[in-house]
Amino acid sequence: MKLAALAQALQVTLHGNPELEIHGVAGIEEAVAGQATFVANPRYAGLARTTKASAIFVAEDFPETEAATLRTHNPYLAFARAIELFYQPPSYAPGIHPTAVVHSTAHVGQYAHIGAYVVVSEGAHIGDHAVLLPHVVIYPHARIGHHFFAHAQAVVREFCQLGDHVTLQNGAVIGADGFGFAKQTDGSWYKIVQSGPAVLGSNVEVQANACIDRASIGETRIQDGAKIDNLVQVGHGSQVGENTLLCAQVGLAGSTNVGKSVILAGQVGVAGHCKIGDGAIATAQSGIPSDVPAGKVVSGYPAIDNRQWLRAVAVFNKLPELMRELRREKSK
DSSP states (O other), X not given: OBHHHHHHHHTOEEESOTTOBOOEEOOTTTOOTTEEEEOOSGGGGGGGGTOOOSEEEEOTTOOOOSSEEEEOSOHHHHHHHHHHHHOOOOOOOSEEOTTOEEOTTOEEOTTOEEOTTOEEOTTOEEOTTOEEOTTOEEOTTOEEOTTOEEOTTOEEOTTOEEOSSOEEXXXXXXXXXXXXXXXXXXXXXXXXXXXXXXXXXXXXXXXXXXXXXXXSSSOEEEOTTOEEOTTOEEOTTOEEOTTOEEOTTOEEXXXXXXXXXXXXXXXXXXXXXXXXXXXXXXXXXXXXOSOBOTTOEEETTTTEEHHHHHHHHHHHHHHHHHHHHHHHHHHO
């Protein structure tokens, strides 16, 4: 593809030779001639001068480089769309594999691809253009919208509801029992029936081996556009707002309420019944024992304002030196 055609396809501004041939994309350090790369993080800006890439997606005010530049207000997004132009994923023709089991009362919409050993149980309803890859299991009376894509070994449990354009990566489990037990007089635990479904909006993606538990009563709800990374645990009765990101190994205890456009970075843990306000950010490995206001950036455990946490960490690193100073003063 000529560079001019790439720029036109992505609606970006080209500075450079429009006749350059681009045959792929790569990271800025690995890219070679004939490939396009990007700079979105300022700390990588210096690599733009040394990269071997033929073209670089950059912000509109980025300095000129030897390589051609493709200028846009969002270089990362443009690069993401460029990947789609050069990478063609497998296609799955409509049809039902002979080893699949689709109950006679289940409804599977038009143009569906049902792979080997898939199970679609009684009363389940799946919309048009679905792709269910091998060993996917849909429990009874689940309701799933159009353009559903479930990778191998994903599971949707009974009575759960999924909107349109939902993607489940390998091993994702939607609607497993929440962790609910009542202590009995003899000290043993009585299992609480988890009667409430998990409900996912449209354009939700749940990645590998993540679990969204069903609720004891009510529902667990993931709103439109939310993205849930590998190994995330969403506890029973929790609510996750629109366009929120839950990164790898995040854990939400039961009845957590997470607002819209929130980012919980890797291994963040949130105690039960907490409310995280819209637009809040928790940095990696933060522990959140109480509510977080909208727009707040928090870090550490217990999670505090990020700027305060950074100052505290700086002091912590100096504690040995401060202790020596105190001992010297005390010995005088």
